[in-house]
Amino acid sequence: MDTLGTLSIFVHAAETRNFTRTAQRLGLSASAIAKSIARLEDRMGIRLFHRSxxxxxxTHEGEMLLESCRRIIEEVEMIEERFTRRGKAPSGxxxxxxxIPSAYIAPLLRKFIVAFPEIELDMEWGTGAAGLIEKRIRCCNLSRPRHRLSTNVEAPWVLQDLHCGCGILF
Structure with a gap:
């Protein structure tokens, strides 16, 4: 069994103070729990439990290891949550x-912010398309359709009255 799995078994056994209840909680046999703890003790060269x-x-060493294991498992769970969530919702x-005037676009931006709270918007109010590639702008609005910015820009699409384009170089 992997180290993290073994440490998790140790934490459960320490919390229940009973290998049989730990086994039931984890869906394993009591002998599998006992063997896992014994291998951990052998690997570390210390006794973790007084058994009856x-x-x-x-044991005193078991208490110290329990504190460390709880921190490690909590950190791993936070990492998993952070990256699992990142895979589900756009962020960045x-x-x-x-x-266009901010009064026109503000309601759309509010909807966008509610729908994608992990995205940080960097707004710039401009007068034209000059310098969009250099500024690494990913989306632009022009009140009237204008010439293409480059051959790498996808065909403009319309969202209500907004003409937008997103390109590879943005």
Whole structure:
């Protein structure tokens, strides 16, 4: 079994103070739990539990290891949550330049922010398409359709009255 899995078994056994209850909680056999703990003790060269026929008690070393294992498992869970969430919802920074009045675009931006809270908007209010590639703008609005910015820009698409284009170089 992997180290993290073994440490997780150790934490459960320390919390329940009973290998049979730990086994039931984890869907394993009691002997698998006992063997996992024994291998961990052998690998570390210390005794983690005082064993009796009815329960197990942590040794001083076991108490110290339990604190460390809880921190490690908590950190791993936070990392998993962060990256699992990242895979599900768009996040990062989006640079946008708009030429239309802010009163017109503000309701759309509010909807966007509610729908994608992990995206940080970097708004720029401009007067034209000059310098969009150099500024690494990913989305632009022009009040009237204008010439293409480059051959790498996809065909403009219309969202209500907004003419936008997103390209490979943005």
């Amino acid at each position: 026929t009815r329960n197990v008690m942590l 920074r989006l640079r946008v330049i708009a030429q």
